[in-house]
Amino acid sequence: MKMYHSNIINSMIDKLKYVVDCVGRQDCLFNTELKWDADPFFSGKLALAIAIILTEESSLDLRLRQKYVVLLHKTLQQPCESWGRYYYLLALWKLQQQNQLSTVFSASILEGLEKKLNWNEMVVEPEYILAESFPTNFYGVAFSIARLRFLLGWESEIHAQAILQRLIAHYSLYSSEGFADETEGHGRFDRYSILLVAEICQRHLETGMPVTDSLIEPLKHSVNLVLQLLNTQGVGFTWGRSIGAYGDSAFIEILVVALQLGLLTPEQQQAAQAFTCACSERFDSFWFDAEQRSVNLWFRGRKTDNYRGTHRIAGENITLLYQHIYVHQLWRNIVGEVKPLNTNLPGYCASLPAVQHIYFQQGTRPRSIFILRDKSRLFTLPLINGDKHYHSSSPYFPLPFSPGLFSGVADGTLPYWIPCLHTEDGRLLMPLVFFQNPEYHHTTDGLEITFYTQQMNCVGRQTEQGLVWLTEPEQASKYRCMTRYRFSAGKLEREDTLFLPGSGTTKLTLFGATFACSTHQIIDEHCAQLNYEEGALNQLTLQGYTSCQSQHYQEDSQWCTPTGAWQEAITADVVLPTQTQQKTVSWTIEY
Numbered sequence: 001m002k003m004y005h006s007n008i009i010n011s012m013i014d015k016l017k018y019v020v021d022c023v024g025r026q027d028c029l030f031n032t033e034l035k036w037d038a039d040p041f042f043s044g045k046l047a048l049a050i051a052i053i054l055t056e057e058s059s060l061d062l063r064l065r066q067k068y069v070v071l072l073h074k075t076l077q078q079p080c081e082s083w084g085r086y087y088y089l090l091a092l093w094k095l096q097q098q099n100q101l102s103t104v105f106s107a108s109i110l111e112g113l114e115k116k117l118n119w120n121e122m123v124v125e126p127e128y129i130l131a132e133s134f135p136t137n138f139y140g141v142a143f144s145i146a147r148l149r150f151l152l153g154w155e156s157e158i159h160a161q162a163i164l165q166r167l168i169a170h171y172s173l174y175s176s177e178g179f180a181d182e183t184e185g186h187g188r189f190d191r192y193s194i195l196l197v198a199e200i201c202q203r204h205l206e207t208g209m210p211v212t213d214s215l216i217e218p219l220k221h222s223v224n225l226v227l228q229l230l231n232t233q234g235v236g237f238t239w240g241r242s243i244g245a246y247g248d249s250a251f252i253e254i255l256v257v258a259l260q261l262g263l264l265t266p267e268q269q270q271a272a273q274a275f276t277c278a279c280s281e282r283f284d285s286f287w288f289d290a291e292q293r294s295v296n297l298w299f300r301g302r303k304t305d306n307y308r309g310t311h312r313i314a315g316e317n318i319t320l321l322y323q324h325i326y327v328h329q330l331w332r333n334i335v336g337e338v339k340p341l342n343t344n345l346p347g348y349c350a351s352l353p354a355v356q357h358i359y360f361q362q363g364t365r366p367r368s369i370f371i372l373r374d375k376s377r378l379f380t381l382p383l384i385n386g387d388k389h390y391h392s393s394s395p396y397f398p399l400p401f402s403p404g405l406f407s408g409v410a411d412g413t414l415p416y417w418i419p420c421l422h423t424e425d426g427r428l429l430m431p432l433v434f435f436q437n438p439e440y441h442h443t444t445d446g447l448e449i450t451f452y453t454q455q456m457n458c459v460g461r462q463t464e465q466g467l468v469w470l471t472e473p474e475q476a477s478k479y480r481c482m483t484r485y486r487f488s489a490g491k492l493e494r495e496d497t498l499f500l501p502g503s504g505t506t507k508l509t510l511f512g513a514t515f516a517c518s519t520h521q522i523i524d525e526h527c528a529q530l531n532y533e534e535g536a537l538n539q540l541t542l543q544g545y546t547s548c549q550s551q552h553y554q555e556d557s558q559w560c561t562p563t564g565a566w567q568e569a570i571t572a573d574v575v576l577p578t579q580t581q582q583k584t585v586s587w588t589i590e591y
Contacts, residue, residue, distance in 0.1 A: 005332035008280050012325045013056060018293050019317045020049050024071045029294040029313050036078045038311035043075040044084030044091070045318040051091035052325065055098045069104055076109065082134075085117045086141055087319075089148035093207070096152065114154045119145040119163070128162040135182050137192040137199075139167040144203045151207055167200065168214050178221030179360045187367040187385035187433075189360040190240025190396070191250050194222045198254040205260050216261065223258040226251050228356050228371050230271055231378050232345050234278035238401040239369075239382045239408065241305055241390070244297055244562030245287040249323040252276045256327045259334060271348035273331060278345065280324050286563075287320070295320055301565030303557055305410045349376070355440060355447055360384065368438055370400075370449055372487055377591070378402060379492075381485065383451060385433045391473040392459035397432065398451070400485065400492060404515055404536035405591060407561040413469055414558055415459075415511050419496050419585055421479060424504045426462035431481035431496065433457045433473045446488030453481040456498075479505075490538075495586040502581045509573040510545065512587065513559065513566035523548050528572065536591050544585030545572035 021027075023034055023046060036042055050072045054065065080088055092113070095101040105113070119142040122134050130138060146160035167180075174181040180196045182188040197218045204211045211219075229236075229251070237247035255272040258264050264272055289296040295317045297304040308316060356371040370381040379400035386396030394416040395408030408416060421429040431453035438451040456479040460469045478501040486493040498508070516535035522528070528548035530540045542548055551569045553559060559566045576583060 004277065005328040005337055008277070008284075008328045009325055009332070011284065012280075012321045012328075013052065015288065015293070016049050016318065016321045016325070017053055017057075019314055019321070020046065020053065020068070020071070023314055024067065029317065030289070030292050030296065030299055030310075032310050032313050034314045035311060039315050040079045040081035041084035041087065042312070042315040043078035043080045044087035044089075045315045045322075047072060047075050047091040048087040048094075048322060049318045051094045052322065054100060054104070055094050072104060073109075076112070080116065082122055082138065082141055085119070086144045086148070088113070089117050089145060089152070093148050093151060114149075114152075117145065117149070119149075119159070123163055123166075128159075128166045130166075135192070136167075136170060136180050137182065137196050139163060139170065140196050140199050140203075143167065143200060147203055147207055147209065164200070167196075171197075171218055175218075175360065176362050177359045178218035180218075181361065183385075183387045186387040187361060187365060188240075188387045188390065188396075189367050189369075189382070189384045191237040191242050191247055192240075193360070194225060194237075195250045195254060197222055198257045201257045201261065202253070205257070211261060216263075219257065219261070220263060222254055223263055225358055225369075226254050227268055227271070228352060228358070229378070229380065230275050230345070230349055230352075232278060232349060232376065233403065234275060234280070234282035235378075235403055236279070238380050238403070240384075240386075240395050241410070242308070243395065243410075244302075244304055245283060245295060245320055247562075248279050248282060248287075249320060249327075252279050252327045253323060256330045260330065267348065269335070270344040273335065274345035274348075276327060276331060280328065283320070283324060297562070301560050302562060303410050303560035304562060346376075349373075357438070357440060364436075366435070366438060370438075370440065372400065372447075374487065374489060379406075379487075381449065383435045383438050385473065388472050391433055391457060392430070392469055398435070398483070403563065405589070407563060409558060409561055412558055413459075414513075415509070417494070417510070417512050417587070419481075419498065420459075420509045420511075421456065421498065421500075422506045422509065424506055427458050427476065428460040428462075428467075429456040429476045429479050430459050431456050431483060431498070432459070434475060443486070443488075446486065446491075449485040449487075451483055453483065455479065456481060491588065491590050493586060493588040495584065497582065497584045500576070500581050500583065502579050505576050505580060507573050507575045508545075508583060508585065510542070510571070510585070510587070512540070512542075512570040512572075514540065514568045514570070515564065515566060517552055517568045518550060521550065528570075530570070537589060539588075539590040540570070541588040542570070542572050542586070543588075544583070545574045547574070548572040 050068045122138045123142040143163040146163055149155045150157045174185045179189055180193045182192055201211050201215050201219055236251040237243050287295055298310050354373050358369050360367040367384045372379040379402045381400045383398050386393055390396050392413055394412045397418055399406050418430050434453055434455045436452045436454050440447055440449045455475040455477045458474040458476050460467050480499040482497045484495045514537055516532050518530035519533045520531040525546050528542040549571050553567045
């Protein structure tokens with residue numbers, strides 16, 4: 001019998017100890033200096049890492065233990081905000097559960113921490129509403145802080161309950177399908193939307209609080225979505241913010257909550273356990289750089305969200321390692337140590353439907369996601385609104401995201417694989433955000449997905465100072481688009497028919513990018529065809545454009561995705577005569 005979960009836990013704790021030791025030595029990770037004051041969450045994350053070591057490593061001698069306690073005390077004078085406060089409180093709770101808190105911190109130090117580690121910067125009393133600058137998922141952070149403060153005897157339970165009721169009210173108000181809109185009803189549904197309820201349930205479970213039906217019902221929606229997205233590679237969310245390594249770990253965090261609450265059938269439980277192991281194996285072999293002994297979200301062609309920049313490198317190591325540690329501890333405690341058979345997961349994935357259409361929100365402006373499978377190839381096609389700051393960012397585009405084929409760029413603004421209209425008054429218009437009538441039907445050789453963009457979205461304007469990207473979506477009511485995706489075995493086509501006012505439009509452009517360089521090209525005024533010999537892509541065809549060019553990899557962060565850099569960019573355009581009222585363009589890939 002292989003002690004599989006324990007092996008993963010021990011491996012992750014060893015990595016965690018190395019990161020903590022680097023901090024103690026003021027060493028570097030990936031040649032990046034570790035600056036405490038650059039990451040307002042870091043002191044809390046470091047406190048949690050030390051608490052894990054102190055409570056999990058029973059063989060620590062007194063000298064080593066004292067070294068970690070001294071380092072823990074150094075966190076007291078450092079900044080600690082929002083997520084950092086939650087992690088710090090979780091560290092204190094872990095120490096208290098093992099009767100170590102009073103041996104680590106004096107009563108006067110704990111009194112100071114009680115004043116410092118609060119939730120008031122995120123949620124405003126007496127209404128318990130979010131402060132203006134915080135997205136919906138911070139209800140979860142504030143609730144977690146309030147709950148832990150109650151357990152430590154620092155405040156009444158009434159605050160945690162009030163914050164929780166606000167979160168539940170948000171679910172009821174802005175989602176008809178059990179998912180949390182990250183905005184006030186504008187339709188941003190991403191990793192946070194699906195993970196949030198699982199995080200809240202986990203806070204309940206780990207602190208002995210009953211999970212109510214008002215949480216279990218939306219949790220079931222999140223669990224169902226994740227089960228439909230399972231794959232043998234251990235890959236998680238592929239669209240929206242905070243994907244990559246965090247997109248992967250979000251899946252296993254949701255699944256382990258479902259395990260604890262008995263929401264999985266025996267078949268689903270086997271698949272979930274196998275996926276959890278595959279996800280941790282992917283973390284160890286892909287996201288963790290063995291040579292540098294650090295997570296890599298930033299280097300060698302990779303890029304993550306700006307708010308997770310290299311200034312947070314040590315903290316991101318700790319968070320990701322902690323997620324894998326606690327998830328496997330729960331699996332070990334509940335189901336034991338036996339590694340699930342590898343046949344469980346492929347068989348489960350093969351049994352899933354070839355297409356699923358799941359709504360996040362219905363109504364006049366529906367938000368949804370299409371999930372498509374072609375043997376082992378999985379596509380996720382979201383029809384959502386990135387809204388403020390993200391509406392023109394490619395991870396929120398209506399694209400069939402799939403590893404090795406389509407991946408957005410975190411905070412990227414290149415019009416990736418979506419046609420872009422240029423108007424005489426300097427506007428850039430794209431069929432984003434304002435979707436209607438999403439549907440699919442089967443065809444003789446596959447299926448077709450259609451949706452209508454009633455008003456195109458103005459993403460930017462040309463000014464005398466250059467191109468200015470708009471912060472929020474803006475409707476261009478005279479411009480519309482009908483989009484069709486056609487799927488068949490090893491083949492995918494996107495066709496856009498744009499409806500124009502007949503004046504004021506100058507040209508239509510397309511920017512595409514691939515993870516390999518083409519080896520053969522045929523380009524004329526009617527069609528462009530590029531062939532590939534490496535990677536997942538075999539052939540790319542563009543139609544409706546009169547000019548096409550390709551360019552090999554540039555040292556530019558706009559080319560870097562969470563998993564690696566694009567190797568070739570393709571740009572195409574067509575000049576539109578003044579009276580043009582309708583134009584159809586398409587691209588097709590064979591993979």
